[in-house]
Amino acid sequence: MKILIVEDEPQMLENMKQTLELEHYTVESASDYSVAVNKISNYDYDCILLDINLPDGNGFDLLTKLKTMKKADAVIVVSAKNSLDDKLFGLNNGADDYLAKPFHMAELHARVKAVLRRKYFEGNKLMQVGNLQIEPENRNTNIDGEEIVLNRKEFDILLYLMTNKSRLVTKAALAEHVWGDHIDQADSFDFIYSQIKNLRKKLEKATLTIEAVYGIGYKLDFVK
């Protein structure tokens, strides 16, 4: 899978590049508008991460260009301006998703994967870790073909951790993704622990572990 990151902030670009490469994507980058235009004209990408505010142009113009070139690249608009207008404008003009800065790396993976999944498998992709299979769109979970009943939040946690398989997912990232933005201010994220405990119990037969990484978050991995 080939991903293009259009981002003028070098450190931001570097972070995104590193984390996506760890997910085994081929990552290319453009740090300004003209380089980006050049790249999208000459190559096809599976997904483009597009910053709106570029020193020499507006990211939204690139969206329009992609449209006139009849390109099918998936686009996720990345913006420091978490404004509803920008979001609506982006989504109405061919963007597939909108991600506001600052975001967690785990959230970036989740968005990229969701976009690619929709693009290539029309939503019917099975995700598998060991003997555990989940169908994101149908919200089905089974271990060796045996169905496991998870509630909405348990399923969301599992899907998020599986999307970020073998990666560290911080508690904050998990809480924001599953419980939404509004939970952010509430006490500590200790309440996540009880959900993880329930999930582990239900997944006893699965060949995977959900490991707590002290003070920071969780990591889902194979049992070797």
Next chain:
Amino acid sequence: MKLLNYTSKYLLILLVPLITIWAVIFYYALLDEIYDSLDDGLENQKVMVLEHPELIESAFENQNFKKGNHVIEKIGEQEYHNFEESYRDSLMYMQNEKDYEPVRVFESTFKDSGAYYKIKIITSMVEEDDLIKNLATYLIILYLLILISIVSLNNFVLRKIWKPFYSLIDQLKSFRIENETTLKINKTDIDEFELLNQTMEQLTEKSRKSYLNQKHFIENASHELQTPLAISINKLELFSEKNDLTEEQLKDVGFVLDNLARLTRLNKSLLLLSKIENQQFVEVERVDFESLVNHIAQDFEDLLLHKGTTLNIVVKNELQYQMNKDLAIIMLTNLMKNAIVHGVKQGTINIVILGKQLILSNYGVNHALDDDKLFSRFEKMNTDSRSTGLGLAIAKAITQKYQLQLNYTYSTIHNFIVVFP
């Protein structure tokens, strides 16, 4: 008191002594003129009497002025030489008035064919008390006339002259710095008003500009902070994934991440506040608060369970209101978060919809909170690192935007009441 009436008041007060003094002077001048003219008349009569001997004859028989207005009597030479001509005032019984009335008496002497005579001529005098009465009446009428003229002059003429001033005052009264409307200044020919208008125009424009700058400053600053925050958080996330970190090191990274998350929340809250104040939530819809409360209760389910808090929802009636749905959610979640964070463990939170009120109550500290500070920015009840000190300020800003009221009361339980109009 209005400016117009203020000047009139002083003018009218000043007029009272002025007219009084003038009246006294006028009265004496008038009286003096009357005496002068009477005395001339009396002297003239003496001359006429002397030229007509028959008048002299009859005057001898005229006792007490019954047959005319002059009497003549014979006097000695000695008396003739010592006599001084005099005019004096006296009283005389008047038949027509049936009363003693003032008269002017002229006494003089003359010599006729070697004999000496004294002549006394009288004439009716002006009645001073009547004169004063009439004069006072007319002066009061004059004063009233001046009063009416000045008041009506003020009302008709001065009002017209001061119109630009009052128009400016009216506009300043309704001027709101947060509104887009500017002053509509009418042209005027009066230099002072023109200067006032110009100055006011510049002043309001300048304040409005600095208000807008300040308004956008927070928004811009918040936006600018997003990228460095994102870089720092992501760097640390990547860093913590490197497996060669010890537990202690991971713990430290966790602390830094927590604080960055806190900074992010603070930044988002500030941005939200300025967005609410900058009127960036324009879409409105009919929000049903019963379903909203239930929805939020679900969102907070896990957190409530974790804290052992019981949530009671009592809905007595339907409550709907036209507002932005996102803001309605933010308002309720902020109140809810506040109740959870400041509520006691294993406590109870009540949400009641009753009439036009939505009441959210929780048990917390055992005394009432200072409701002056409660809804201000960065007023924290404790040093809880999780709290941004903006939650209630945001809820308040939302209620103000939609003409709702957010009140606080305390009666062993802390009540936050949203009152709908």
